[in-house]
Amino acid sequence: MNKAEKASRELAGAENLAHGDSFIHRMSPLSKLAVTVTYIAVTVSFGKYDFSALAVMALFPVIAYQLALIPVFTCFRKLRMILPLVCAVGLFNPVFDREILFTVGSLRISGGVVSMITLMMKGVFSLMASFLLAATTKIEDICASLRKLHIPKMLVSLLLLTFRYISVMLDEVSVMSCAYSLRSPGSRGVAVGAWGSFLGQLILRSSDRANELYESMVLRGFNGEFEYTRPQSGGAVSWLISAAVIALIFTARFFNLTEALGSLIGR
Amino acid sequence: MIVFENVTVAYDRGAPALHSLDFEIKDGAAVGIIGANGAGKTTLFKALTGLLPFEGRITVNSVEVAKKNLPGIRKMLGYVMQNSDNQMFMPKVSDDMIFGPVNYGMSREEAGKRADEVLGKLNISYLRDRYNHKISGGEKRLAAIATVLAMEPEILLFDEPSSALDPKNRRMLINILNSLGETKLIASHDLDLVLDTCREVMLLNEGRLCAFGSAKEILTDKALLEANGLELPLRYQN
Numbered sequence: 233m234n235k236a237e238k239a240s241r242e243l244a245g246a247e248n249l250a251h252g253d254s255f256i257h258r259m260s261p262l263s264k265l266a267v268t269v270t271y272i273a274v275t276v277s278f279g280k281y282d283f284s285a286l287a288v289m290a291l292f293p294v295i296a297y298q299l300a301l302i303p304v305f306t307c308f309r310k311l312r313m314i315l316p317l318v319c320a321v322g323l324f325n326p327v328f329d330r331e332i333l334f335t336v337g338s339l340r341i342s343g344g345v346v347s348m349i350t351l352m353m354k355g356v357f358s359l360m361a362s363f364l365l366a367a368t369t370k371i372e373d374i375c376a377s378l379r380k381l382h383i384p385k386m387l388v389s390l391l392l393l394t395f396r397y398i399s400v401m402l403d404e405v406s407v408m409s410c411a412y413s414l415r416s417p418g419s420r421g422v423a424v425g426a427w428g429s430f431l432g433q434l435i436l437r438s439s440d441r442a443n444e445l446y447e448s449m450v451l452r453g454f455n456g457e458f459e460y461t462r463p464q465s466g467g468a469v470s471w472l473i474s475a476a477v478i479a480l481i482f483t484a485r486f487f488n489l490t491e492a493l494g495s496l497i498g499r
Numbered sequence: 500m501i502v503f504e505n506v507t508v509a510y511d512r513g514a515p516a517l518h519s520l521d522f523e524i525k526d527g528a529a530v531g532i533i534g535a536n537g538a539g540k541t542t543l544f545k546a547l548t549g550l551l552p553f554e555g556r557i558t559v560n561s562v563e564v565a566k567k568n569l570p571g572i573r574k575m576l577g578y579v580m581q582n583s584d585n586q587m588f589m590p591k592v593s594d595d596m597i598f599g600p601v602n603y604g605m606s607r608e609e610a611g612k613r614a615d616e617v618l619g620k621l622n623i624s625y626l627r628d629r630y631n632h633k634i635s636g637g638e639k640r641l642a643a644i645a646t647v648l649a650m651e652p653e654i655l656l657f658d659e660p661s662s663a664l665d666p667k668n669r670r671m672l673i674n675i676l677n678s679l680g681e682t683k684l685i686a687s688h689d690l691d692l693v694l695d696t697c698r699e700v701m702l703l704n705e706g707r708l709c710a711f712g713s714a715k716e717i718l719t720d721k722a723l724l725e726a727n728g729l730e731l732p733l734r735y736q737n
Contacts, residue, residue: 453602
């Protein structure tokens with residue numbers, strides 16, 4: 233199995249997670265979307281030195297993953313290519329911000345180090361929350377929820393089609409890589425000299441397949457908007473829980489729960 | 500009834516892929532469309548479904564194939580494409596099956612019931628909750644047919660339906676095709692399948708209609724077939 237095929241299967245595997253049957257899976261897609269968006273917005277709104285206050289935000293994804301019966305490790309494994317990029321965002325902060333904020337024993341911690349860690353945490357938490365939404369809600373349901381929020385249908389269709397066409401492209405890469413490796417034994421990957429024609433062919437083949445897929449959709453009544461996924465009406469329980477979670481998220485934003493907990497234990 | 504009147508199709512202003520086609524296909528007919536590679540079989544289907552622009556006039560049940568009528572035309576036509584991989588785009592077979600009916604206004608529950616009926620009719624109910632990327636080529640072909648039948652079209656278009664099928668699945672497909680009462684157009688290189696499923700045959704060569712008549716007469720005419728780049732069906736070879 234070549235890398236593209238592995239990636240394609242991994243994508244399909246990630247999509248399969250959304251077909252699970254847990255409490256979180258059964259919640260209304262719109263309420264889950266609302267919680268996720270709120271969580272991410274609140275998480276990124278923390279100040280760059282609010283390291284301790286931000287730490288408590290880890291609780292939401294950790295608990296939610298347990299309720300969704302998805303190991304947190306799955307998230308890190310699936311997102312292993314993106315996580316380093318997210319973590320690299322604040323890498324230069326220690327160089328530019330050298331003001332000492334506090335000391336731990338003899339170790340002096342600069343503002344740059346704290347802001348770097350805070351940035352990393354924000355990125356990782358946001359990714360975890362996004363992955364949780366994707367792993368517990370079908371892409372069609374997410375798109376239907378977005379439409380319910382009056383996001384333009386063109387944007388929503390674009391999101392859904394992009395998601396669908398990624399696998400089409402990966403399939404083509406897989407077939408072409410296989411054909412290439414069969415005729416170039418012992419080579420590691422595609423030779424630089426063949427990149428141009430390989431990419432060109434890939435684009436043409438993917439485009440042809442995408443066109444045929446589109447034709448198949450059009451022939452079955454697709455008119456620019458996906459009608460077939462109407463979000464479940466979402467019981468009151470789902471919305472009540474979501475409202476409570478949102479309230480907790482805002483509480484964590486405006487009250488430093490970590491500090492409060494620390495002082496409570498200190499007494 | 501399908502009527503083609505002086506229909507010409509050209510890709511990107513190049514040489515025409517179909518030349519001045521004139522023919523009629525009556526309701527309930529089963530017509531095989533045969534021809535060598537590049538004869539224009541798929542182009543004919545694409546023009547009929549309004550996927551390709553054309554000159555001339557095509558009508559389906561007296562409705563002209565024109566932009567304003569396309570939703571109605573496409574509801575009447577069920578097109579099973581040559582490559583099922585390009586036809587099935589949803590994660591599960593059941594998702595794909597309800598896609599069309601729901602787009603035409605049916606509720607998900609009703610569409611689900613209809614999907615179950617069709618799967619039962621084709622004896623592939625076990626595929627209902629299977630993932631498209633995990634089923635075999637033969638199963639995918641049958642599932643693709645099911646997605647089209649779920650729309651209850653009046654006319655069925657099959658493009659190379661027996662490609663990628665093993666002998667057992669091919670036999671099953673022939674039985675399925677024969678059990679369908681709708682008007683059928685079957686484009687295929689598998690002349691034995693055409694003989695088993697169609698009463699009439701349309702022979703195309705380089706976009707021109709060379710013969711249209713009884714399947715048995717055309718498919719046993721060695722000279723005609725060879726003049727148009729084909730051979731006798733296997734059962735008539737020695």
